[in-house]
Amino acid sequence: MFERFTKDARAVVQGAVGHAEEARAETVEPEHLLLALLDREGSRASFALAALGVGEHRDAVRRELGDARRRAGLSQSETEALAGLGIDVTEIVARVEEAHGVGAMSADDRRRGRRWSGHRSFSRGAKEILEKALRVAVARRDRHIGDEHLLLALALRPGVPAEVLADHGVTHASLSRVLGEGTGKACA
Numbered sequence: 075m076f077e078r079f080t081k082d083a084r085a086v087v088q089g090a091v092g093h094a095e096e097a098r099a100e101t102v103e104p105e106h107l108l109l110a111l112l113d114r115e116g117s118r119a120s121f122a123l124a125a126l127g128v129g130e131h132r133d134a135v136r137r138e139l140g141d142a143r144r145r146a147g148l149s150q151s152e153t154e155a156l157a158g159l160g161i162d163v164t165e166i167v168a169r170v171e172e173a174h175g176v177g178a179m180s181a182d183d184r185r186r187g188r189r190w191s192g193h194r195s196f197s198r199g200a201k202e203i204l205e206k207a208l209r210v211a212v213a214r215r216d217r218h219i220g221d222e223h224l225l226l227a228l229a230l231r232p233g234v235p236a237e238v239l240a241d242h243g244v245t246h247a248s249l250s251r252v253l254g255e256g257t258g259k260a261c262a
Contacts, residue, residue, distance in 0.1 A: 078208070082117040082221040086110045087204075094194045097143075101197040104228060105139050108235040111225055112136065118222035122252045126244050135238055142234040150237060203227045214255060222253050 079087070089110030094102040112132050114120045123129055145153060153164075196204070206227035211219045228235045229246040239245070 078211070078217075078219045080218050080220045082114065082119070083207070083219050083224060086114065086119075086221045086224055089113050090200070091194050099194070102194050102200045103147075103197050104199045104203050104231065104233060104235045105143065107200060107203055107224060108228055108238070109136065109139065111221060111228070114221060118220055118253065119225040120221075122222060122225060122249055123244065125252045126242070126248055128239075128242050128244055131242055135242060138238045138241070139234065142238070147234060150241075199231070199233065203231060206230060222249075225249060226253070 076084070076087075086107060087110070090102050090106040093106040093109045097106075099106070111119050111123070112128075112135060120129075128135060142148065142150075148156075156162075203224065204227075207219050207223040210226045210230070211217075211223045214223075216223070226246060226249050229239055229244060229249055230236070
């Protein structure tokens, strides 16, 4: 499958590994793919994000992803659902961080005092994004998988990245409108 990835898509995957290493996460997660997409410039995905206004709000998106990581990966909708049951996730996070330090509920190895120097594998969720990107490219009749297909896949898969993107007006429908229906030709 990776032989079909464009240079931009490969750079996103490599960037996601870098974000996982920086966070000392054991695995590359979908959130790391989104962070790597936010880093890109001059690509189809960066064009789409800029056209939808995310270019101006990249720091806010990064903050929201960090907040979700501090909540042990719970999305805002999951946090609200738990609040409806009388569970205040913000209070729980505050108490855990008071006792164990900031980021204690995140997936970072840093909090456990371990160092990770080996190869980062991809979580099931990140693998699903890569597979979904292939399906998106095939459905759009594109011959290669570009970073725009990774972005479309992130917007399609329920979870924190899709929720954060949607909060900033980036949905699969809005991305499809900006990117068009596919070219049937190789993506650069």
